[in-house]
Amino acid sequence: MKSMNVIIVSDTHMPRMAKQLPEVLRKELLGADLIIHLGDWQTKDVYEELKSYAPVTGVYGNVDEPFFIEHFNEKLVLELESHLIGVTHGHGKGKTTEQRAISQFKNENVELILFGHSHIPLHKEYEGRVLFNPGSPTDKRKQSHYSFGKLNVKANQPLQIDHVFFMEK
Template identity: 85%
Template sequence: MNVIIVSDTHMPRMAKQLPEVLRKELLQADLIIHLGDWQTKQVYEELKSYAPVTGVYGNVDEAFFIENFNEKLVLELETHLIGMTHGHGKGKTTEKRAIAQFENDEVEMILFGHSHIPLHKEYEGKILFNPGSPTDKRKQSHYSFGKLIVNRNHPLQIEHVFFLKK
């Protein structure tokens, strides 16, 4: 299963359309995960034209997302449990807030956004992954998103795709 992971698209404020490199990867997607701060329903509509979409809402999303998505989600993909949250809130770092949200869940991976800072590391036997943003890199050198390969009874394989807009 080929899963594309995005967060913090902030469209149309930060981009009028999804970047070409992301659109090419979406053509091969079996599932798309969005980790919040979609901003408008048009992002959801565009993504679901490529593949099924799931995700969570962020702190700047319109009512549609709050009504149709959760703040936290545990998704089972091919026997793997994956936790998802945007990561916003008060106190602690974004990473620590994301970890705290899943302290009582048996997840293998925690996906989160909010900071726009790409992250891929292991923490207490779990994979922590922030895809960054494909449209609003802020102080990062590159735009980014994630690619996750899920196979039953095999370890999860996840990586960033880094790029600069043309």
């Protein structure tokens, strides 16, 4: 049974926070079947670079240029190997980023909610769903490490998702 290797990134904020994607991320992208970006790409160059590795999908964030608003949605439900995955950036007013992400999919039967915006890595279960924020590979703010996510998808198997933490950007 083939598995699908998905790399999850968010909040790249390029070129403001980095001139290029970190080497550890670029190495992981070489084996990607799909890349999901959770918004705040900042410029189209990030999209162009990512799609040179693998197909790219995702959502726009609150600091993205018009290209992203024209070509991506604020929210997305992906079906990968019969798994439903909710994708959003998580920005907005009121509530926490996590609460906004959850509320965007309250009427959807997703098993995994991917969101960004806060730059704070998160991996937890909430009411039978997995919530996952990959953090940022280029702008760790007050976090100890830069980070992104790796998702392994197989039909009829539980989703496997983990953070990749690293120090050098």
